[in-house]
Amino acid sequence: xxxxxxxxxxxxxxxxxxxLVIISVGLYxxxxxxxxxxxxxWQGYTLGTLGALLIxxxxxxxxxxxxxxxxxxxxxxxxxxHIYLGTAVxxxxxxxxxxxxxxxxxxxxxxxMCLVIFSGFYGLHVYINYPHSLxxxxxxxxxxxxxxxxxxxxTRGLALVxxxxxxxxxxxxxxxERTAIGGGVLAQLFAKDNSLVATDAGKPAPxxxxxxxxxxxxxxxxxxxxxxxxxxxxxxxxxxCRRQTILRRIRRDIQLEGWLRVWLYVHVPLTIALIVxxxxxxxxxxxxx
Amino acid sequence: MELLLREVQDSTGVGVFVDRELSADKISMGxxxxxxxxLLGVDIQAxxxxxxxxxxxxxxxxxxxxIEVNGERTKSxxxxxxxxxxxxxxxxxxxxxxxxxxxALELTPDPDVDPAAFEHAFQTGLSxxxxxxxxxxxxxxxxxxxxxxxxxxxxxxxxxxxxxxxDAVLLTDAYWxxxxxxxxxxxxxxxxxxxxxxxxFQKVQDEACVACHAELIDHYPDTHYAASNVTTERCAVCxxxxxxxxxxxVEADGLCVDCHADPAPLSDGAGHMQAxxxxxxxxxxxxxVALLTPxxxxxxxxxxxxxxxxEALLEGAAETSNLKFPHDLHLDPDSVKTAQEGRGxxxxxxxxxxxxxxxxxxxxxxxxxxxxxxLTFDISARDRQLPHGQPTEVIxxxxxxxxxxxxxxxxxxxxxxxxxxxxxxxGSSCSGTTLECAQQSTENAVLDQFxxxxxxxCHVVEDTQAQDIFAxxxxxxxxxxxxxxxAAIFDHRSHFTQKDxxxxxxxxxxxxxxxxxxxxxxxxxxxxNCTQCHSxxxxxxxxxxDCISCHQYHPQVVEPINYLExxx
Numbered sequence: 001x002x003x004x005x006x007x008x009x010x011x012x013x014x015x016x017x018x019x020l021v022i023i024s025v026g027l028y029x030x031x032x033x034x035x036x037x038x039x040x041x042w043q044g045y046t047l048g049t050l051g052a053l054l055i056x057x058x059x060x061x062x063x064x065x066x067x068x069x070x071x072x073x074x075x076x077x078x079x080x081x082h083i084y085l086g087t088a089v090x091x092x093x094x095x096x097x098x099x100x101x102x103x104x105x106x107x108x109x110x111x112x113m114c115l116v117i118f119s120g121f122y123g124l125h126v127y128i129n130y131p132h133s134l135x136x137x138x139x140x141x142x143x144x145x146x147x148x149x150x151x152x153x154x155t156r157g158l159a160l161v162x163x164x165x166x167x168x169x170x171x172x173x174x175x176x177e178r179t180a181i182g183g184g185v186l187a188q189l190f191a192k193d194n195s196l197v198a199t200d201a202g203k204p205a206p207x208x209x210x211x212x213x214x215x216x217x218x219x220x221x222x223x224x225x226x227x228x229x230x231x232x233x234x235x236x237x238x239x240x241c242r243r244q245t246i247l248r249r250i251r252r253d254i255q256l257e258g259w260l261r262v263w264l265y266v267h268v269p270l271t272i273a274l275i276v277x278x279x280x281x282x283x284x285x286x287x288x289x
Numbered sequence: 290m291e292l293l294l295r296e297v298q299d300s301t302g303v304g305v306f307v308d309r310e311l312s313a314d315k316i317s318m319g320x321x322x323x324x325x326x327x328l329l330g331v332d333i334q335a336x337x338x339x340x341x342x343x344x345x346x347x348x349x350x351x352x353x354x355x356i357e358v359n360g361e362r363t364k365s366x367x368x369x370x371x372x373x374x375x376x377x378x379x380x381x382x383x384x385x386x387x388x389x390x391x392x393a394l395e396l397t398p399d400p401d402v403d404p405a406a407f408e409h410a411f412q413t414g415l416s417x418x419x420x421x422x423x424x425x426x427x428x429x430x431x432x433x434x435x436x437x438x439x440x441x442x443x444x445x446x447x448x449x450x451x452x453x454x455x456d457a458v459l460l461t462d463a464y465w466x467x468x469x470x471x472x473x474x475x476x477x478x479x480x481x482x483x484x485x486x487x488x489x490f491q492k493v494q495d496e497a498c499v500a501c502h503a504e505l506i507d508h509y510p511d512t513h514y515a516a517s518n519v520t521t522e523r524c525a526v527c528x529x530x531x532x533x534x535x536x537x538x539v540e541a542d543g544l545c546v547d548c549h550a551d552p553a554p555l556s557d558g559a560g561h562m563q564a565x566x567x568x569x570x571x572x573x574x575x576x577x578v579a580l581l582t583p584x585x586x587x588x589x590x591x592x593x594x595x596x597x598x599x600e601a602l603l604e605g606a607a608e609t610s611n612l613k614f615p616h617d618l619h620l621d622p623d624s625v626k627t628a629q630e631g632r633g634x635x636x637x638x639x640x641x642x643x644x645x646x647x648x649x650x651x652x653x654x655x656x657x658x659x660x661x662x663x664l665t666f667d668i669s670a671r672d673r674q675l676p677h678g679q680p681t682e683v684i685x686x687x688x689x690x691x692x693x694x695x696x697x698x699x700x701x702x703x704x705x706x707x708x709x710x711x712x713x714x715x716g717s718s719c720s721g722t723t724l725e726c727a728q729q730s731t732e733n734a735v736l737d738q739f740x741x742x743x744x745x746x747c748h749v750v751e752d753t754q755a756q757d758i759f760a761x762x763x764x765x766x767x768x769x770x771x772x773x774x775x776a777a778i779f780d781h782r783s784h785f786t787q788k789d790x791x792x793x794x795x796x797x798x799x800x801x802x803x804x805x806x807x808x809x810x811x812x813x814x815x816x817x818n819c820t821q822c823h824s825x826x827x828x829x830x831x832x833x834x835d836c837i838s839c840h841q842y843h844p845q846v847v848e849p850i851n852y853l854e855x856x857x
Contacts, residue, residue, distance in 0.1 A: 039467060105433075185419070261415050269422050271426075
């Protein structure tokens with residue numbers, strides 16, 4: 001995917017951005033000692049207008065990518081342009097600011113712009129690196145197939161549990177019922193496993209990575225008094241181990257998806273805030289013209 | 290409550306009951322794995338509902354979702370023994386509670402739970418968590434809009450900003466500043482944005498500036514080009530604030546040459562302005578100078594003198610100061626030496642820079658010439674000096690002197706050496722009365738002073754051929770120009786040191802005094818002399834000059850020529 005968005009139409013937007021940046025740097029260097037760099041020189045106004053238009057256009061990606069019927073370019077092309085032109089905005093905005101900062105609404109807009117762009121860089125990083133890991137983890141399937149298999153294993157496990165001794169039944173069935181997947185933000189991003197299992201002690205015990213119940217069953221196999229019990233236990237162990245594998249993949253899947261998306265919770269709200277700050281920046285500039 | 294949950298498992302085709310005893314004040318129910326009764330399904334929330342005991346039956350209350358009772362969706366219901374309700378596809382029937390239990394439920398799990406929808410039982414996406422894009426976007430946007438724009442706007446529209454409250458560090462229009470004020474303005478104005486920005490969305494008007502800067506002279510007086518449509522620029526076009534680092538004057542040549550590139554509208558037919566595009570020989574007009582022009586008119590028995598000012602091209606211009614002064618002779622150490630030190634003269638012996646570093650102190654006979662050029666008129670009386678600048682008194686002094694000489698002849702021998710000269714011999718051989726001899730000597734001395742040596746050495750003296758000795762010789766007064774180019778400023782002091790010249794050598798780089806044998810020479814260098822070192826462009830081998838390096842937008846006086854005339 002990333003090769004396509006980078007090399008979209010021979011890196012068309014890379015060249016567009018480079019040309020924009022070169023023009024902007026040229027404009028900036030046309031300042032002189034008599035007309036020093038500033039946001040309010042004619043060069044500064046030009047750079048500011050260019051930057052503001054680019055920011056609004058870049059934000060439009062969020063609208064465009066939801067407009068499935070739109071024939072106004074491909075989403076891939078827009079994304080490619082978004083990345084390159086977004087990077088160019090960092091330079092254009094900085095040149096417009098002339099690196100003059102203070103405790104004012106103008107600097108708020110600049111800081112927001114930087115945060116948006118750098119969160120975008122992080123997004124680019126995960127978009128480049130994570131989809132491959134995600135596909136590899138899914139083994140060609142989807143998250144739905146992983147959950148379908150888990151459900152199947154759960155159903156079979158709960159059915160098989162009747163063949164086990166009474167004391168194992170509670171533990172195994174509770175381990176299936178009390179399996180934790182995903183959860184809060186941190187649990188998803190760091191693949192925390194808060195799975196529990198009911199124990200004789202009454203209080204549920206941690207069953208991280210299903211290891212408690214796997215060990216419990218595994219320990220019983222050599223102690224089985226009847227061959228049929230040993231077979232049932234081995235079948236259960238096999239099922240629990242398969243389940244353990246699927247759960248790991250699901251957690252990894254949730255984790256990778258989480259990191260793929262979490263930056264958007266910074267990027268998108270800050271983009272909206274940036275547009276508002278941009279409006280405040282422009283209006284306040286012209287209130288006190 | 291104590292609840293008995295009987296799950297009917299039918300996966301093998303034979304109904305199997307799995308009983309569980311649940312004990313809690315409230316029995317939680319939902320797809321989450323922390324629920325006491327975990328029910329999977331797409332319609333079931335993580336914490337879907339709670340059960341409480343209700344007189345042998347149960348009371349069900351959801352957390353916003355729905356349960357189905359007798360085919361109707363509801364959020365809460367009180368159920369008696371025998372009643373059935375559905376959560377998602379799961380069926381729960383209230384059974385008679387066995388001894389020791391408050392209630393009993395029989396659960397028939399949904400046989401059609403879509404395995405792929407099983408994910409719904411868990412929070413597997415960030416959108417399932419508290420994370421939100423819309424919330425922070427709203428909060429930040431409203432915060433920025435309110436604190437950054439609306440509150441300051443309300444304050445200035447209410448007029449509260451004119452008296453800034455020092456405690457109001459938050460929510461003021463100070464957050465709109467695009468940079469610090471120049472320290473001078475900061476001290477005078479501080480945070481009172483409205484002092485300059487008087488009307489929202491209107492550029493700062495000149496009225497705000499002249500409220501304080503009332504004494505400043507505009508680029509040209511309002512009356513000067515009253516007939517033309519030319520208006521001066523707003524103050525803030527050249528004077529920009531809130532810069533970092535702070536400065537107050539935009540020195541871009543464009544600000545000047547935008548108007549002066551086309552002089553026609555500026556001249557309005559009255560002047561002779563020329564197009565200016567920059568500073569080099571091609572795009573800057575040739576230098577012009579203001580020359581003082583003497584005029585002599587007959588007045589009574591003598592002459593009356595007056596002065597005018599005319600502008601002329603530097604090339605070919607001649608000064609008519611009425612002073613005879615060869616610079617070359619005075620700077621030749623073999624010809625002239627200073628009276629006190631006996632050394633060759635230097636420029637600074639006569640030319641003293643004034644405090645403005647541009648002009649020079651006036652030259653005067655008494656201060657600069659008289660050390661060498663004594664005004665003696667009788668070699669035998671060297672202590673007698675004629676009064677300078679007073680021709681009538683000069684003659685009166687001579688008359689008195691010679692009358693005394695001839696009345697007391699011995700006194701003539703008491704002063705100085707006896708050097709033979711025509712006057713002495715003539716005076717000695719006078720055979721008339723004392724008065725006649727004195728008259729004769731005076732006439733001879735006057736003739737000497739006004740036609741041969743003495744006054745006439747430096748002054749233009751006109752012989753009117755009048756019979757009256759007082760009216761015969763008219764000395765033309767001397768006026769040395771104070772400023773040849775009043776439209777420009779020039780820092781002499783900074784030019785005292787040049788790249789390979791200092792002292793007189795630096796002066797002579799521009800002023801060719803050593804080859805000037807007449808005071809008609811202006812010795813003002815032309816533009817080519819300047820462009821040897823200066824350019825309007827920033828190049829490696831030149832020092833850049835802006836328009837305002839030499840020209841002042843705000844003149845120190847209303848009009849330079851008028852100024853000169855006032856200083857005649």
